[in-house]
Amino acid sequence: MAGSALRRLMAEYKQLTLNPPEGIIAGPINEENFFEWEALITGPEGTCFEGGVFPAKLIFPPDYPLSPPKMQFTCEMFHPNIYADGRVCISILHAPGDDPMGYESSAERWSPVQSVEKILLSVVSMLAEPNDESGANVDAAKMWREDRAEFNRIAERIVRKTLGIPTP
Amino acid sequence: MINFHSMPVILLDRLPLPSLRAYTIISVVLLSCSVYYAVQVTSDPNWKANATAQTDDDSDAEVPDLEETDIEVDSQNVSMGFQLGEMVTFMIQEPLCIWTLINMAYCCLILLGKFIQKLVFGELRVSEQQHIKDKFWNFVFYKFIFVFGVINVQYMDEVVLWCSWFSVLGFLHLLAQLCKDRFEYLSFSPTTPGWSHIRLLGLLISILILSGLLFLICVAVGFFGGFNTFAFMVAECVQLSVQTLHVILRYALHLYDMRQGSTGTAGGAVGAGAGRVWERRGPLAYYSELVFELAGLLLDLVHHLHMLLWSNIFLSMASLVICMQLRYLCHEIQRRVKKHRNYLWVHNHMEQNYPMATVEELAESSDNCAICWEKMETARKLPCTHLFHNSCLQSWLEQDTSCPTCRMMLNIQSPVAMEASRHIDHNLLAGEGPDNVQNANRRPPNHFFHFDGSRYVSWLPSFSVEVTHTQLFRSNQAQPAQTSQLDAMARQVQQLFPHVALTTVIEDLRVTRSVELTIENVLDGRVVAPPPMFQRDSDPPPQVPEVELITTVATRNEPTSWEDLCAVAEIRDVSESVETSANLGGRFSKSSAERERILQLRKDQLLMAARRRYMEKHRPAEPETSPSETDQKDEMQQDKDDDHIINASPNSSLRQRHIDS
Ligand SMILES: [Zn+2]
Ligand SMILES: [Zn+2]
Numbered sequence A: 001m002a003g004s005a006l007r008r009l010m011a012e013y014k015q016l017t018l019n020p021p022e023g024i025i026a027g028p029i030n031e032e033n034f035f036e037w038e039a040l041i042t043g044p045e046g047t048c049f050e051g052g053v054f055p056a057k058l059i060f061p062p063d064y065p066l067s068p069p070k071m072q073f074t075c076e077m078f079h080p081n082i083y084a085d086g087r088v089c090i091s092i093l094h095a096p097g098d099d100p101m102g103y104e105s106s107a108e109r110w111s112p113v114q115s116v117e118k119i120l121l122s123v124v125s126m127l128a129e130p131n132d133e134s135g136a137n138v139d140a141a142k143m144w145r146e147d148r149a150e151f152n153r154i155a156e157r158i159v160r161k162t163l164g165i166p167t168p
Numbered sequence B: 001m002i003n004f005h006s007m008p009v010i011l012l013d014r015l016p017l018p019s020l021r022a023y024t025i026i027s028v029v030l031l032s033c034s035v036y037y038a039v040q041v042t043s044d045p046n047w048k049a050n051a052t053a054q055t056d057d058d059s060d061a062e063v064p065d066l067e068e069t070d071i072e073v074d075s076q077n078v079s080m081g082f083q084l085g086e087m088v089t090f091m092i093q094e095p096l097c098i099w100t101l102i103n104m105a106y107c108c109l110i111l112l113g114k115f116i117q118k119l120v121f122g123e124l125r126v127s128e129q130q131h132i133k134d135k136f137w138n139f140v141f142y143k144f145i146f147v148f149g150v151i152n153v154q155y156m157d158e159v160v161l162w163c164s165w166f167s168v169l170g171f172l173h174l175l176a177q178l179c180k181d182r183f184e185y186l187s188f189s190p191t192t193p194g195w196s197h198i199r200l201l202g203l204l205i206s207i208l209i210l211s212g213l214l215f216l217i218c219v220a221v222g223f224f225g226g227f228n229t230f231a232f233m234v235a236e237c238v239q240l241s242v243q244t245l246h247v248i249l250r251y252a253l254h255l256y257d258m259r260q261g262s263t264g265t266a267g268g269a270v271g272a273g274a275g276r277v278w279e280r281r282g283p284l285a286y287y288s289e290l291v292f293e294l295a296g297l298l299l300d301l302v303h304h305l306h307m308l309l310w311s312n313i314f315l316s317m318a319s320l321v322i323c324m325q326l327r328y329l330c331h332e333i334q335r336r337v338k339k340h341r342n343y344l345w346v347h348n349h350m351e352q353n354y355p356m357a358t359v360e361e362l363a364e365s366s367d368n369c370a371i372c373w374e375k376m377e378t379a380r381k382l383p384c385t386h387l388f389h390n391s392c393l394q395s396w397l398e399q400d401t402s403c404p405t406c407r408m409m410l411n412i413q414s415p416v417a418m419e420a421s422r423h424i425d426h427n428l429l430a431g432e433g434p435d436n437v438q439n440a441n442r443r444p445p446n447h448f449f450h451f452d453g454s455r456y457v458s459w460l461p462s463f464s465v466e467v468t469h470t471q472l473f474r475s476n477q478a479q480p481a482q483t484s485q486l487d488a489m490a491r492q493v494q495q496l497f498p499h500v501a502l503t504t505v506i507e508d509l510r511v512t513r514s515v516e517l518t519i520e521n522v523l524d525g526r527v528v529a530p531p532p533m534f535q536r537d538s539d540p541p542p543q544v545p546e547v548e549l550i551t552t553v554a555t556r557n558e559p560t561s562w563e564d565l566c567a568v569a570e571i572r573d574v575s576e577s578v579e580t581s582a583n584l585g586g587r588f589s590k591s592s593a594e595r596e597r598i599l600q601l602r603k604d605q606l607l608m609a610a611r612r613r614y615m616e617k618h619r620p621a622e623p624e625t626s627p628s629e630t631d632q633k634d635e636m637q638q639d640k641d642d643d644h645i646i647n648a649s650p651n652s653s654l655r656q657r658h659i660d661s
Helices: A002-018 A116-128 A138-146 A148-163 B006-014 B020-043 B047-058 B063-072 B080-093 B095-121 B126-151 B156-186 B194-225 B227-266 B268-310 B317-353 B359-364 B390-397 B415-432 B434-441 B480-496 B502-512 B515-523 B544-556 B559-570 B574-584 B592-617 B627-641 B643-648 B651-660
Strands: A024-028 A036-042 A053-059 A070-073 B447-452 B462-467
Touching: A002 A024, A002 A116, A002 B227, A002 B592, A024 A116, A024 B592, A036 A116, A036 B592, A053 A116, A053 A148, A053 B592, A138 A148, A148 B592, B020 B080, B020 B095, B080 B095, B095 B156, B095 B194, B126 B156, B126 B317, B156 B194, B156 B227, B194 B227, B227 B268, B268 B317, B268 B390, B317 B390
Parallel strands: none
Antiparallel strands: A024 A036, A036 A053, A053 A070, B447 B462
16 A cells, blocks of 8 residues: 555656656655655745745645545645634545535546646636635635735735744 | 554553663662572571461462472481572472562563664654554453453462463564554665665564464463363464464565566566566465465464353453454455455456456557556556556456556446445436436425424423435535446546547536436537636736835845855855766665765755846845955855856855764
């Protein structure tokens, strides 16, 4: 079980190292445990998260790629699709069986054909365009809809924080 | 497993336990004290008369036979060996000395455990420690129930015997658990050195051999102690062997896998041979897993049933605990059998419906298996012409019923899922037919119970209960339970109209709730593609606040901190760093240490570059620019032009840091 998961993760790691997508870096933090990765995601340009480098943790199950990994931002995040503790709520990370929000068709959900790269790319597009149908963070979703200026201000603060630049 | 551990563990964590060193010292001191005491007493030739007088009344059971052996010894012959024998006899008779001996034995056991841990495992991980702690308390709890509840021992020496048996057994159990945990952890890493595998396997095999020895002890005890005692002891013993064997087998398979993997990627001819073995390995691994899991569970079940039925513990606390455990075991066995039936079903379904791909087909699609990303020597073909490894497809279809690549619904109805879906089908059919529309539209009657207590006796309360039927199939909102059903319907429609996007079909089905109606809609051209997912509700991000934000940030920035920050990002040595960036660019090292280092460097670079870009963009618009700042500006401009430098510039400082650390 873990053997084939390990080989697949190794292949993905290799691919992500040799052909990294723009602004994304991912790999195991410590190769003693290949099932725990850290990813750095650059905020997409032209959005309120532009320029930030957001670290996230990816935890893979032993039966990967049959089951999806779990993803959690390790920095502070304020986004309609990210829980307060940093867990990411996007359809690609949901196993075909479970559907906590009840809005996704299984076509958008996890399948072994998906990969770390695809997950991270969808997270980037999620950062760009929040999907306020899934209310992982209700406050953020509300603010995104009603008070965009305040939302942008918070995002700006988070971006500065991830870059280690003190907020003026 | 029912866990009763939490409370004692919490209590124990609060208790100030002595360190192992202190405990060892105390034990040794106690032992030497009692030895000294024993020497003192036995140096007096008349000690036996005193001792028998003393011990006669408190432990009748063991004294007589000891006396018999002692009397035969000639008291005149005072050799060294005799002295020692005398001493040991005395210590066994003296309760205080017995306890120090037992304490010393436990101390030795703990030290042995510590030694093995140092030798084989090194530092234990937190989860391993926690696991061991839990397992330990669980074991103590169950054995306590067993000794005092099930066996119901009366005599102290019996308790001591059982305790020593369980101590050894528990010790081996904990070691086996630790081995299992560590094996699972090691299997998460591709770069475990060979000797750690060898040490772990060596320990596992010694546990297996020791459990064989314990089995012999069981036989010997059973010969004198009767069948029940034998069965009780042997069950635990066999359980240990089964668990250990299971881990050894999994270990062997894993090592084999890893070796196959490395040869498979290394060379073509070897890989081809490995691929064929690979296909056979799947069922073998599955069935060995099944046999071991079921054997373990059944053994446990029989053991618990034995405890429940052959000892008079009905209607006691012990029986309650055992019944709970039995319930758990039954549930587990049921679950396992269900899983196996599902496996068989999927297996047969695949054999019957999906042919193996021909050589031409394999050659045609040069892709790797989409599930494991490895080359396919043999493959199964789904109706949608997608190819997968047999074993990969099997394990996917056990949990899902669609093609991993194109999500086409496959026509699989496993016996487990059958009942649930049949129920849904029924409901759906009822709603689909035109005759039934009325029927389905009518809300099912709500049940309303009302109890008016005061009508009977004045002090009785009145209450009412309303039972409402929630409607699953007529609401506009898609319900979680039915999305898969919706998908299945969408596939049906899409099979007829492959040119229509799946999401479009699903959108329409959400409204019509019927395959026929949707087909009609498609035919009539009434189906329109929905807007893309993410733009449905969100407006494009407004530009104006963005600009405002930038200016406010810029003006509020303090020039001093700004310069500091620039200085941080600035440290660079171009000539050196170009070389490093070339080193990093598009390379996947074979050594794990180097990979880790490169990854860290790449991350640092990304962060640095992002920081610099950010500061460049949000540079405060100052009227007069100092010469140093113009320099920076130039440099940054240059950075922007030259990707190499932008990537490389923070390197030297980073590298400096790396060497330092
Ligand atoms: Zn495969
Ligand atoms: Zn397909």
